[in-house]
Amino acid sequence: MEEVRASCAWVASHSSHVTVDSSGIEKVVESVQDSIPKVEWNFEGIHYFDGGPRTVQYLFVLDALNFCFWPDEELSYDHLASGLKKALEHDESVFDAVRLQKYTGPEIRELLGWSQPLPLEDERVRLLHEVGHELERNFDGKASNLVESCGKSAAQLVALVTCHFPGFRDHTVYKGHQVFFYKRAQIFAADIWGAFKGQGYGEFNDIGSITIFADYIVPAVLRNLGVLRYSSSLGNVIESNHEITSGSEEEVEIRACSIYAVEKMRDLFRVKSGKQVLSVELDLWLWSFGMQCPSLRHHRTLSIYY
Numbered sequence: 001m002e003e004v005r006a007s008c009a010w011v012a013s014h015s016s017h018v019t020v021d022s023s024g025i026e027k028v029v030e031s032v033q034d035s036i037p038k039v040e041w042n043f044e045g046i047h048y049f050d051g052g053p054r055t056v057q058y059l060f061v062l063d064a065l066n067f068c069f070w071p072d073e074e075l076s077y078d079h080l081a082s083g084l085k086k087a088l089e090h091d092e093s094v095f096d097a098v099r100l101q102k103y104t105g106p107e108i109r110e111l112l113g114w115s116q117p118l119p120l121e122d123e124r125v126r127l128l129h130e131v132g133h134e135l136e137r138n139f140d141g142k143a144s145n146l147v148e149s150c151g152k153s154a155a156q157l158v159a160l161v162t163c164h165f166p167g168f169r170d171h172t173v174y175k176g177h178q179v180f181f182y183k184r185a186q187i188f189a190a191d192i193w194g195a196f197k198g199q200g201y202g203e204f205n206d207i208g209s210i211t212i213f214a215d216y217i218v219p220a221v222l223r224n225l226g227v228l229r230y231s232s233s234l235g236n237v238i239e240s241n242h243e244i245t246s247g248s249e250e251e252v253e254i255r256a257c258s259i260y261a262v263e264k265m266r267d268l269f270r271v272k273s274g275k276q277v278l279s280v281e282l283d284l285w286l287w288s289f290g291m292q293c294p295s296l297r298h299h300r301t302l303s304i305y306y
């Protein structure tokens with residue numbers, strides 16, 4: 001996780017299109033006074049939970065597919081989480097590793113109850129196969145074994161997931177430097193922690209090591225709060241809904257500055273209130289805020305990472 005923090009800080013200090021505004025961070029910290037509003041994990045009531053290994057399997061499949069909904073204006077994360085939940089309630093072996101290796105695009109649509117082709121559908125198929133194959137090869141088919149082998153360390157879980165599953169290796173090169181985000185690997189650790197309420201599979205001694213999950217919603221919220229400022233040309237691109245290429249300076253800066261800014265927010269909150277706050281908690285607060293403002297303009301990048 002240190003690599004995520006350090007590389008994102010490097011981007012923030014060499015950024016050309018995005019600025020982190022420290023007065024914006026101060027305003028946010030002042031506005032929440034002594035405590036960050038608590039948002040319940042699964043506040044939407046859309047996730048599967050049975051308290052056991054099947055939930056871990058569900059969350060791993062969920063986060064293998066947890067990216068890029070925006071090209072279909074009707075589709076959202078909710079459809080993914082609730083569609084997979086329904087599928088599992090209907091058929092308890094639906095996410096068995098052997099079956100994950102065989103799904104076709106139309107079958108994944110059916111799992112989600114979606115009649116249209118999904119955005120980046122071929123990639124979704126490939127990533128699901130990769131998950132099934134690698135789970136079967138190294139973890140006896142079970143994502144719960146993956147979690148159990150991490151010694152209650154979220155950082156170790158992220159390391160293991162990115163080591164075994166290439167589709168989770170969310171990183172890039174910016175101005176000659178390797179930059180790490182690991183959005184879906186980190187959100188998987190956070191989802192386990194949230195779903196199991198820090199107990200059992202969700203017990204991690206280092207949940208504070210996780211950063212926020214650099215998606216397309218949280219940066220839009222940070223910009224709206226005055227924490228991120230965009231150059232006028234980047235602002236125009238966002239306002240006009242033009243696509244931003246994956247790996248471009250703009251895209252990397254938006255994501256890296258978001259992670260860096262929230263780490264700064266966390267530091268300032270600790271100094272001002274004397275309380276520790278987790279990036280996972282800040283993320284859920286910011287993200288759920290974004291969910292309540294569907295009119296917020298976000299950047300549009302075709303990516304398998306978020």
Ligand SMILES: Nc1nc2c(c(CN[C@H]3C=C[C@H](O)[C@@H]3O)cn2[C@@H]2O[C@H](COP(=O)(O)O)[C@@H](O)[C@H]2O)c(=O)[nH]1
Nearest residue numbers: 041042043066067069070076077213215216218287306
């Ligand atoms: N930073 C961050 N990004 C998150 C999530 C979640 C869901 N987390 C669950 C965990 C507990 C809660 O109860 C949530 O349900 C999804 N996303 C991302 O947002 C985008 C959704 O796009 P659209 O549906 O088109 O608006 C997409 O990139 C998706 O990957 C999060 O928590 N943090």
